[in-house]
Amino acid sequence: xxxxxxxxxxxxxxxxxxxxxxxxxSDNAARYATIHKDPSSLAVPPNLADYDAACAGFSWKVAxxxxxxxxxxxxxxxxxxxxxxxxxxxxxxxxALRCISKAGERRDYTYGELAASTxxxxxxxxxxxxxxxxxxxxxxxRVPELYVAMLGALKMKCVVxxxxxxxxxxxxxxxxxxxxxxxxxxxxxLYRRKVEALRGRLPRLEHVILVDAEExxxxxxxxxxxxxxxxxxxxxxxxxxxxxxxxxxxSGTTGRPKGVIHVHEAVVTHFATGLxxxxxxxxxxxxxxxxxxxxxxxxxxxIAPLTHGVTNIVVEAEFDAPTWYGVxxxxxxxxxxxxxxxxxxxxxxxADALKDYDLSALxxxxxVGEPLNAEAVVWGAEAFGLPFHDNWWQTETGGIMIAxxxxxxxxxxSMGRPLPGIEAAIVRRKPDGGVETADVGQEGELALKSGxxxxxxxxxxxxxxxxxxxxxxxxxxxxxxxxxxDGYFWFVGRADDVIKSxxxxxxxxxxxxxxxxxxxxxxxxxxxxxxxVAGEIVKAxxxxxxxxxADEAMRKELLGNARKRLGAAVAPKEIEFRANLPKTRxxxxxxxxxxxxxxxxxxxxxxxLESDER
Ligand code: ATP
Ligand code: MG
Numbered sequence: 001x002x003x004x005x006x007x008x009x010x011x012x013x014x015x016x017x018x019x020x021x022x023x024x025x026s027d028n029a030a031r032y033a034t035i036h037k038d039p040s041s042l043a044v045p046p047n048l049a050d051y052d053a054a055c056a057g058f059s060w061k062v063a064x065x066x067x068x069x070x071x072x073x074x075x076x077x078x079x080x081x082x083x084x085x086x087x088x089x090x091x092x093x094x095x096a097l098r099c100i101s102k103a104g105e106r107r108d109y110t111y112g113e114l115a116a117s118t119x120x121x122x123x124x125x126x127x128x129x130x131x132x133x134x135x136x137x138x139x140x141x142r143v144p145e146l147y148v149a150m151l152g153a154l155k156m157k158c159v160v161x162x163x164x165x166x167x168x169x170x171x172x173x174x175x176x177x178x179x180x181x182x183x184x185x186x187x188x189x190l191y192r193r194k195v196e197a198l199r200g201r202l203p204r205l206e207h208v209i210l211v212d213a214e215e216x217x218x219x220x221x222x223x224x225x226x227x228x229x230x231x232x233x234x235x236x237x238x239x240x241x242x243x244x245x246x247x248x249x250x251s252g253t254t255g256r257p258k259g260v261i262h263v264h265e266a267v268v269t270h271f272a273t274g275l276x277x278x279x280x281x282x283x284x285x286x287x288x289x290x291x292x293x294x295x296x297x298x299x300x301x302x303i304a305p306l307t308h309g310v311t312n313i314v315v316e317a318e319f320d321a322p323t324w325y326g327v328x329x330x331x332x333x334x335x336x337x338x339x340x341x342x343x344x345x346x347x348x349x350x351a352d353a354l355k356d357y358d359l360s361a362l363x364x365x366x367x368v369g370e371p372l373n374a375e376a377v378v379w380g381a382e383a384f385g386l387p388f389h390d391n392w393w394q395t396e397t398g399g400i401m402i403a404x405x406x407x408x409x410x411x412x413x414s415m416g417r418p419l420p421g422i423e424a425a426i427v428r429r430k431p432d433g434g435v436e437t438a439d440v441g442q443e444g445e446l447a448l449k450s451g452x453x454x455x456x457x458x459x460x461x462x463x464x465x466x467x468x469x470x471x472x473x474x475x476x477x478x479x480x481x482x483x484x485x486d487g488y489f490w491f492v493g494r495a496d497d498v499i500k501s502x503x504x505x506x507x508x509x510x511x512x513x514x515x516x517x518x519x520x521x522x523x524x525x526x527x528x529x530x531x532x533v534a535g536e537i538v539k540a541x542x543x544x545x546x547x548x549x550a551d552e553a554m555r556k557e558l559l560g561n562a563r564k565r566l567g568a569a570v571a572p573k574e575i576e577f578r579a580n581l582p583k584t585r586x587x588x589x590x591x592x593x594x595x596x597x598x599x600x601x602x603x604x605x606x607x608x609l610e611s612d613e614r
Contacts, residue, residue, distance in 0.1 A: 032374040032412035035387050039407040043363040046406040048276045051417065058420035060453060063272045067307070074238035078245050078267045079118060079154035082306035084236070087115030091309045098285075099144045099314045100327065107144055111309070114151070117144075117227075119234035121152030124226040125183065128207050132157035132237065133244065135179050135204075139163045139172060139186040139195070142291060142316045145211040145223060147302060149185040150292065154245055154264075155236050158183070161247045164293030164585050165190060171607035173198040178259050178460060179247050181205050188213040191220070241265035241453075247460060248295045250395040251584045252608035254478070254496050254592060259460035260295075260395045267303060269399035269454035274304035276419060277391055277403035278335055279364050287313040287327065288337040294586040295395040296368055299454070300337055304399075321349050325357040332361035339369040341587035343376045343388060348522040348545045351383035359384060364406055366391055370588050371491045371509045373516045374413035390415050392491065394477060396469070398454025402489050413513060414488040415481070423449040426483050427474060435471045438482075443492050443505065446481040447474040480507060497591050499528035501536050504569050508591065511538055511572060514565045518558055520548035525581050526572060527595040540572035541594055543580055550577035584608040 039049050048054045068085040069076055086092065092112040099107045109117065125136070136153040138160065140146040146162065153160045161179050163172060165186075172194055176184065181204065184195065188210050199205065210216050211223040245264045249257040274280045278300070286305045290297035305312040313331050317323050319342050328336065346353070365380060365388050372390040380388040391403035392415040402424060404416035418424040426444040427435035438444035450473050459466045469476055480492040492498070492507030499506040508526045515524035523543040528536035542558065544550055555575050562571040582590045585608050596603050 032378055035377070035381060035410040035412065037407055037409055042406060044279075044281055047279050047281070048405050048420070049407050051405060051408055051420075054276065055420045060268060060272075060421055060451075063421065064268050064453075066275075067268065067271055070236060070239060074236075076241040076264050076267065077154065077157070077236050077239040078264050078270075078303055079151045080236055080239075081267050081271070082303055083111060083115050083118055083151055086111040086306075086309045094309065095311045096306060096309075097144065097147055097312050097314055098331065099142070099147075100316060100331075101143070102316045109144065109147075114148070116232035117148045118152040118155055119232050120227040120230040121148050122155040122234045123230035124209075125153060125156045125158065127226070127230065128183070128221070130156060130158055130183060130207075134158045134183065135161065135176075135181045135247070136183045136185070137161045137163055137176055137179065137181040138292075139165055139167075139184060139190055140211065141165045142314050143211070144314075145185065146292060147314065149209075150298070150302060153183075155234060157237060157239055157243060157245075159244050159247050161249070162292040162298060163249075164291055166585060166610075167194070167293075167607070169194045169198055173201050174607070175249055175257075175259070176202055176205060183207045183209065185209045185211065185223070187211055188216070239264055242457075244457070246298065248298065248395050251294065251586045251588050252605055253584055253588045253590060254494060256605040257608060258395075258462060258465070260398075261457045261460055262398050262454060263457055266299075266398045266454035267307060269452055270299050270304040271307045272421065273400040273403075273419060274300070274308050276405060277389075277400040278304065278337060278366060279406040280305065280308040280310055280335060282309065284308070284310040284334045285313060285331055285361070286310050286335045286337070287315065287331070287333045289315070289319075289324075289342060290337070290339065290369075290586070295398070296337075296339075296586070299399055319345060321346060321353050325354055325359075328359050328362060329357040334361050335364045335366075336362060337366045337368070338388075339587045340367055340372045340376060341370065341583065343367060343372070343380065344523055346383070347376060347379050351379070354383055362386065365389065366403075368393065368400070369586060371415075371513075372413075373513045375513070375516045377410060377412040387412070392416075392479075392489070394479075396456040396475075396477075397448065397452075398456060399452075401448060401452075411484075411486075411488050414484075414490050416489065417487050418448075418489075422452060424483075424489065425449075425474070426481060426489075427471075427476070429471065429476075433471060435474055435476070440485050441482055443480055443482050443507065445495060446477045446479045446489070447471075448477065449473055450475050494591075497527070499526070499536050499538055501528065501531075501538060502534040502569060506538060506570050511540065511562070511566060511570060514562050515540055515542060515558060515572070517565070518561055520544050520554060521558070523581050523589070525589045525591050525594055527591050527598060529574070529595075529598060537573040538571065539574040539576070539598065541576050541578050541581055543578050583610050585610045 096111040097109040136158040208220045246262040288301040292298045367388045389404035393401045426438040427447045512524040522545045526540045529539040531537040
């Protein structure tokens with residue numbers, strides 16, 4: 001079905017090194033030495049030792065066979081692959097979930113216990129009259145019930161939507177309205193503060209289950225009462241791999257969040273990417289720092305590690321360096337999946353903050369969600385003794401598509417190469433609605449050939465928008481990138497964020513990365529600001545690290561450095577200092593908001609905005 005893992009620039013993969021006349025694609029590569037890997041010297045043999053061989057031999061059909069499938073050939077269900085198949089085998093007594101509360105208390109669930117708890121919850125849903133296809137929303141912090149509810153609801157074949165518990169009432173109600181929620185699992189406080197008053201808007205919402213209330217009242221159930229008398233045996237009904245399993249909302253970085261539909265078959269991608277991109281091995285202790293309210297926290301904070309039968313560490317607390325370093329050390333985390341925002345916060349504090357922690361168990365660290373500046377990759381290698389492996393994907397793709405693999409040389413600043421089974425290309429849209437592939441090194445839209453198992457099956461209630469994402473067999477991602485002669489992909493920016501200045505097309509990432517190279521800079525975001533002469537000029541918003549003064553001298557120094565590094569046409573013309581940059585709750589810088597504020601335009605949908613410091 002697929003060609004595998006290939007860079008599909010029109011050079012056919014046989015191009016030589018970058019010529020002098022090409023865009024400054026490889027500036028990062030040139031400035032930051034490639035980090036060479038020797039697979040034979042890694043702590044454990046990597047699952048993907050030979051990229052080309054793995055790609056050549058890969059098929060999704062074969063990948064599918066690595067999973068168990070429901071007994072008696074009754075289909076494929078995510079929760080069975082994540083829990084039950086281990087619970088009925090030798091991993092039954094292994095810790096599946098280690099949940100660490102904000103107070104630092106640990107609560108462990110073995111695979112056997114997780115199977116029983118999720119069965120009880122599935123039976124509880126059944127006793128409420130729920131059926132396959134019904135919408136179950138979960139509004140909880142990262143507490144054990146979140147994981148039990150999600151997996152139990154998947155066993156019932158309900159459609160699960162985890163929501164970020166820090167959302168305000170309006171985003172919660174809107175999403176529940178769109179997603180046709182029939183059940184909400186939450187806490188008493190969250191319910192009273194955020195949902196109760198808006199319940200009139202949610203006529204389809206029949207049951208609210210409160211995880212911490214004993215006598216909740218009409219239409220509101222106590223989790224304990226619902227589950228304590230329920231049987232801990234549950235047989236998953238036959239599940240077609242194409243049945244809807246999850247409804248995820250996008251981060252809302254570029255506009256109003258979209259409701260993305262995923263099916264049970266997605267678990268094939270979760271397993272395969274856990275194997276190759278995260279290099280999961282049987283005895284790993286894995287920690288994904290993302291909240292399940294975002295797709296990363298579901299695909300990799302719940303499903304992928306459990307399908308591999310490893311111990312999944314769940315941390316309730318938000319980022320705080322001592323807590324995080326403490327978790328890495330005490331839990332002997334071996335594989336860690338985090339995000340650029342967190343990495344930049346750690347960089348802000350400096351590597352010294354790490355010196356009292358024993359991180360010797362850590363053997364692989366990966367990052368997703370935003371471009372990972374080359375600076376951060378290299379900093380990881382210095383501070384943790386291993387580089388961060390950037391990977392790229394979206395809510396729509398359901399799983400990792402492009403990655404830096406454990407065995408593969410890293411070119412700092414690059415997203416890496418496509419997963420086995422994924423064909424990626426840089427394309428240009430043609431006026432007739434088709435696309436053509438770009439030359440090596442040239443910018444264009446990142447496109448993926450349709451057909452991998454975790455590809456979205458639609459945007460809920462937005463069929464036309466969904467169809468617009470495709471040109472023939474290509475799924476168009478809305479991100480701009482380049483592919484180099486070695487098949488490595490380099491992020492340029494979101495199509496919406498590209499700046500047009502005096503005839504140049506400027507990708508924000510390149511400019512932000514150049515600013516980040518200055519030791520004082522913690523974060524940077526650039527926008528295009530209308531200009532009568534140039535069309536747009538580049539304006540940068542910069543947050544400095546602790547101990548640096550945001551004064552005129554610093555501004556001049558950063559402008560001068562950027563000009564030297566990027567040339568006058570691409571460098572920012574203006575710099576504004578901020579204590580923080582506005583971000584989505586999943587940690588993405590909201591350039592559209594910086595721009596709207598700069599231009600005095602409407603701010604648009606802010607339902608996912610986290611920090612809002614002007
Ligand atoms: P919305 O679609 O609502 O605007 P969003 O695109 O931020 O929000 P997500 O699906 O959570 O929602 O994020 C996917 C996007 O995040 C990608 O399309 C890309 O722009 C960005 N991204 C993810 N990983 C990387 C990466 N490694 N490098 C660069 N960008 C990345
Ligand atoms: Mg998006």
